[in-house]
Amino acid sequence: xxxxxxxxxxxxxxxxxxxxxxxxxxxxxxxxxxxxxxxxxxxxxxxxxxxxxxxxxxxxxxxxxxxxxxxxxxxxxxxxxxxxxxxxxxxxxxxxxxxxxxxxxxxxxxxxxxxxxxxxxxxxxxxxxxxxxxxxxxxxxxxxxxxxxxxxxxxxxxxxxxxxxxxxxxxxxxxxxxxxxxxxxxxxxxxxxxxxxxxxxxxxxxxxxxxxxxxxxxxxxxxxxxxxxxxxxxxxxxxxxxxxxxxxxxxxxxxxxxxxxxxxxxxxxxxxxxxxxxxxxxxxxxxxxxxxxx
Amino acid sequence: xxxxxxxxxxxxxxxxxxxxxxxxxxxxxxxxxxxxxxxxxxxxxxxxxxxxxxxxxxxxxxxxxxxxxxxxxxxxxxxxxxxxxxxxxxxxxxxxxxxxxxxxxxxxxxxxxxxxxxxxxxxxxxxxxxxxxxxxxxxxxxxxxxxxxxxxxxxxxxxxxxxxxxxxxxxxxxxxxxxxxxxxxxxxxxxxxxxxxxxxxxxxxxxxxxxxxxxxxxxxxxxxxxxxxxxxxxxxxxxxxxxxxxxxxxxxxxxxxxxxxxxxxxxxxxxxxxxxxxxxxxxxxxxxxxxxxxxxxx
Numbered sequence: 001x002x003x004x005x006x007x008x009x010x011x012x013x014x015x016x017x018x019x020x021x022x023x024x025x026x027x028x029x030x031x032x033x034x035x036x037x038x039x040x041x042x043x044x045x046x047x048x049x050x051x052x053x054x055x056x057x058x059x060x061x062x063x064x065x066x067x068x069x070x071x072x073x074x075x076x077x078x079x080x081x082x083x084x085x086x087x088x089x090x091x092x093x094x095x096x097x098x099x100x101x102x103x104x105x106x107x108x109x110x111x112x113x114x115x116x117x118x119x120x121x122x123x124x125x126x127x128x129x130x131x132x133x134x135x136x137x138x139x140x141x142x143x144x145x146x147x148x149x150x151x152x153x154x155x156x157x158x159x160x161x162x163x164x165x166x167x168x169x170x171x172x173x174x175x176x177x178x179x180x181x182x183x184x185x186x187x188x189x190x191x192x193x194x195x196x197x198x199x200x201x202x203x204x205x206x207x208x209x210x211x212x213x214x215x216x217x218x219x220x221x222x223x224x225x226x227x228x229x230x231x232x233x234x235x236x237x238x239x240x241x242x243x244x245x246x247x248x249x250x251x252x253x254x255x256x257x258x259x260x261x262x263x264x265x266x267x268x269x270x271x272x273x274x275x276x277x278x279x280x281x282x283x284x285x286x287x288x289x290x291x292x293x294x
Numbered sequence: 295x296x297x298x299x300x301x302x303x304x305x306x307x308x309x310x311x312x313x314x315x316x317x318x319x320x321x322x323x324x325x326x327x328x329x330x331x332x333x334x335x336x337x338x339x340x341x342x343x344x345x346x347x348x349x350x351x352x353x354x355x356x357x358x359x360x361x362x363x364x365x366x367x368x369x370x371x372x373x374x375x376x377x378x379x380x381x382x383x384x385x386x387x388x389x390x391x392x393x394x395x396x397x398x399x400x401x402x403x404x405x406x407x408x409x410x411x412x413x414x415x416x417x418x419x420x421x422x423x424x425x426x427x428x429x430x431x432x433x434x435x436x437x438x439x440x441x442x443x444x445x446x447x448x449x450x451x452x453x454x455x456x457x458x459x460x461x462x463x464x465x466x467x468x469x470x471x472x473x474x475x476x477x478x479x480x481x482x483x484x485x486x487x488x489x490x491x492x493x494x495x496x497x498x499x500x501x502x503x504x505x506x507x508x509x510x511x512x513x514x515x516x517x518x519x520x521x522x523x524x525x526x527x528x529x530x531x532x533x534x535x536x537x538x539x540x541x542x543x544x545x546x547x548x549x550x551x552x553x554x555x556x557x558x559x560x561x562x563x564x565x566x567x568x569x570x571x572x573x574x575x576x577x578x579x580x581x582x583x584x585x586x587x588x589x590x591x592x
Contacts (some may be wrong), residue, residue, distance in 0.1 A: 013534045022411050023467075024445060032389075033389035033390075033391075033414070034389075036386065036389035037389045037390065037391065038427045040389075040456045040463075041400065041403050042403065043404060043460065043589075044406065044407060044464070045403065046422075046429070047418045047419060047422040047460065048406070048418065049431075050422050050428070050429050051417075051421060054421055056429070062427055063426075063427070066427065066432050067427075068429075074585075089368075090307065104313075108309045108310050108313055109310060111306040111307075111309065111310075112306055112307045112310040112311075112526065114306060115303035115304075115306035115307050116307070118297060118298075118303070119295045119297055119298060119299070119300040119303035120298070121299065121300060121301045121302075121304055121307075122299070122301050126309070127307065129573075129574070129577055131310070131314060132573070132577065133570055134314055134318050135336065135570075136517045136569055136573045137318070137566060137569065138520070138521055138523075138541075138542055138545075138565060138569065139521065139523070139542075139563075140520035140521065140541075140542035140543075140545045140546050140549075140562075140563040141325070141418070141545065141565060141566050142317075142321050143546060143549065143550060144322075144325075144549045144550060144555070144558065144559075144562075145322070145324040145325055146317075147550075148321075148324055150323055153369055154539070164313075164316075164317060165317060167312065167313050167314070167317055168317040168318055171310055171313060171314055172314065175310060177362075177569070189309050195386040200318065205360045206536070225409050228408065228411060229407065229408075229409065229412050230411075230412070231411060231412055231413045231524050232523050232542075233526060236550070239529060243413075245413045246412075246413045246414065249413065249414070249417065257413070259429030260421060260427060261420070262418060264417075264421060267417050267418060268412045269404070269413045270410065270411050270412050271409075271414070273409075274406065274408075274409025274410060275402075275406060275409070276477070277409065277451070278402050278406065278409060278463070279402060282401050282402050283398075294501050
């Protein structure tokens with residue numbers, strides 16, 4: 001690690017100006033970077049703190065006064081979500097289609113990414129661009145036709161409809177990420193395996209996939225993420241049986257006004273799966289981003 | 295790495311091609327079909343030619359006026375958030391800690407907003423910005439400023455912009471951080487020996503190394519802000535009036551709200567075409583920079 005590059009401008013100047021100066025002056029106790037970082041993280045955490053704060057208050061306290069922490073902590077909202085099937089069912093529905101989508105996207109993308117990373121073939125560049133352009137397609141354009149399509153083939157209101165619909169942007173993404181990782185594996189490995197008498201499927205599963213395990217992890221992370229956060233298609237393609245939690249949350253609007261505490265508690269619970277996944281892949285996140293492929 | 299020509303590789307790509315074609319081409323064909331027809335209801339359609347497209351692209355017509363308003367509104371929004379998020383993201387990436395336990399903590403906290411469902415992002419800002427129960431709204435009102443994001447269009451815009459910055463700046467920052475991590479220490483040491491200033495190090499070493507990731511960051515942020523739907527829909531519902539009705543919100547209103555299939559289909563196609571063109575420009579620039587970099591390194 002080099003020091004100068006990491007110092008703020010004032011410090012670097014101070015250093016070059018008087019090397020012999022007192023260390024306390026040349027290197028302030030708190031650097032500019034720390035200040036930026038702390039302020040930014042505060043900005044990120046403030047709304048989340050407020051959501052958690054709200055979820056632990058009674059509705060009476062929410063509407064009557066503004067308090068920075070709950071005067072009377074209640075877990076009533078959480079209890080309601082975990083005991084009412086129409087609430088916790090939403091979480092199960094969401095997780096079902098997210099998992100189906102992630103497995104489907106990765107298993108389809110693996111062979112395709114291998115083809116793109118190893119071979120040139122007729123129309124490969126155009127195909128790659130066409131795939132990528134689907135990652136950028138606005139879901140609003142596809143909402144209505146998807147509704148017609150999945151109603152016609154009888155998949156409407158099943159997790160499969162949403163999982164397949166999310167393949168539209170997750171499969172291209174998985175191909176893109178995996179292709180990057182696969183290009184980093186030398187071709188000699190493929191050739192050596194062929195000489196050793198490995199058939200292609202055996203080579204792919206036994207030798208190649210372990211080599212790009214971290215790439216598969218990163219791709220799965222991003223598939224999970226984009227399927228988990230999407231709502232427009234998920235809501236359009238479901239009504240009752242496969243309704244995602246995000247759509248269930250609109251139930252908090254009732255005749256007696258908004259049930260803010262319940263809404264906040266449901267929101268907090270949707271953050272948790274994401275937080276868990278991030279914690280497990282934290283060491284790979286930077287790696288996945290390092291390929292510049294999201 | 296030279297690749298061998300092998301058309302049998304198509305067999306490996308076929309499953310992906312089939313699935314994406316099923317979810318992309320088939321629905322788009324439906325849209326094309328609707329865009330040239332009109333209906334009296336009862337599922338009776340008749341040929342309408344390019345009339346919907348003429349209406350759509352003529353700003354003096356009702357449909358065209360509405361479309362261009364939403365388009366300019368959306369472009370302005372994209373421009374604003376790019377102007378804020380890209381510099382801020384670079385600054386945060388430069389300020390990221392390099393080693394120790396703070397790295398993992400910062401990474402996890404920064405990635406958190408990215409994994410919150412988009413409607414919950416809207417909800418979070420709703421309960422945060424409301425004047426009666428939200429910390430932000432209450433605080434601003436206490437400072438003596440009149441703030442109400444559901445009544446005043448400037449406040450609505452400001453809230454949506456801040457929400458988007460909150461939601462997505464981390465993506466830019468993480469991309470830039472990854473780009474910075476790929477710079478070898480030797481570059482910095484050389485700069486130190488040359489007595490380069492902090493600014494010179496940034497201009498000549500860090501910025502060029504971040505070029506590719508920055509390009510991707512701009513592309514992703516432009517695209518995603520150009521099709522933003524859920525967050526403003528939850529927060530403002532497109533209002534007050536039509537002040538925050540962006541393209542996707544307008545399209546969904548037209549298609550699923552009014553069930554105006556022909557108009558919505560024509561709008562979908564033009565919308566998609568704009569995205570495709572922008573995407574192609576970026577893709578060309580990106581592959582071009584890749585190729586020129588390979589030439590330099592070879």
